Amino acid sequence: MSIPFSRFSDYFMTVAKTGNLRKAADQLHISVSAVHRQIALAEEELDIALFERLPNGLKLTLAGEMLYSDVLRWQKEYKQTCMRFDEIQGLKRGAIELGLIAALSDGFVVDVLATLQSEFPWITLNILTDDSDVLINKIITNEIDVGLILDPVVSAQLDVMSFVEIPIGFVMCPDHPLAQHTHLTLSQTLDTRHIVPDQPLVIHDRVMAMYKKYHANPAQITLSNDIRLIQSMLKKNMGIALLSYLDVYSAVEKQELIFIPLEDKTIQPLTLALCSGSRRQLSRIAQLLIRTLTEQMEIKFNHALAGFK
Structure with a gap:
């Protein structure tokens, strides 16, 4: 952001760079008289000449060169201040x-x-x-x-x-025999291998509560406390699992796994x-x-x- 501290500093810098009131006015899209008035008022207030009036234009005096240098420094510091403001807002830094x-x-x-x-x-x-x-x-x-x-x-x-x-449901490979079902009960799955999420996975307690409630004892069980490993085994059609949709949603979106929600309102999501x-x-x-x-x-x-x- 390049914002001068006053209208004068903008006019002053443009005149200093062009060395001509007409060119400065054209760049600023204002009248020559408006530029001249700002420069004259500043010189009057500062009680010092900022430009030498020459036949072919304007040239900075020693005071003008000092002011030019200071304005450049002020503008640079102002940009740094704006960056610090952005840091506070958290949109530019941080x-x-x-x-x-x-x-x-x-x-x-x-x-x-x-x-x-x-x-x-x-x-x-x-x-x-x-x-x-x-x-x-x-x-x-x-x-x-x-x-x-x-x-x-x-x-x-x-x-x-x-x-x-996040609901809990049965998860399996699309090639699994049970994958064609739209609804499943726990009893329908007991003849297939269950890949059971172990502690400390949060889903573990919900799954064990399900087995206990229905006195379910799957014929074959694989235990794992690693969700990624469970996903990999499911994709290899090594069994089914009771998991939350959160555990597998990405693979379900990619059609790598099937998720069938568990229809049991007594089990909290x-x-x-x-x-x-x-x-x-x-x-x-x-x-x-x-x-x-x-x-x-x-x-x-x-x-x-x-x-x-």
Whole structure:
């Protein structure tokens, strides 16, 4: 941004560069008399001549050269001041501290961050991937600006900016014999191998509650506490799994896996929440990130899941 501190400084710099009132007026798109008046008023107020009037134009006096040098310096410093203002606003400089659960390391969050980085290439993105409990502590202690976490505990120190409910369902390879079903009960799946999410995965407790409720004992079981490994095994048609839609939505969108929602209202869905600290002063760029993530959460989950009903 190049904004002079006064109309005079703009006129003065243009006359100094052109050495001619007419040329300066043409560049400024004003009359010659307006330029002359500004220069004359300044010289009168400063009580010193800034230009020598020559037959072929104007030439800076010693005082004029000193002023010219100072205005150049002031304009440069003004640009730096504007940059500092932008840093405060968070739109030209600065960093965003974002916390994510591992399930979001691929998919819509990466798309949002890529768009943000494209629009604001000077932004520094500090991204932490960890368990929800760890992220909640870091949000509360203001170590990160915002976090996407599962099942946040109600706290006066935690602001939930937005949230979506994530259903649980059966996940399998498109080639699996059960993949043609639009509805499945747990009893229909007991003859096939179950890939069971183990602790400390958040989905583990929900899945074990399902098995206990229906006294279900799958004939064959594979345990894993790594969602990516579970996905890989499902893609290889090594069994089926009870998972949240969040765990597999990216693979489902790519038609690499099938998701069949579990029709059991007694099993609570997971809650994916976008949270920040209640006392955290968020920059404008962090606020923009929150708005964009909220919109994409709605699109990816609420809108997509409507198609399952």
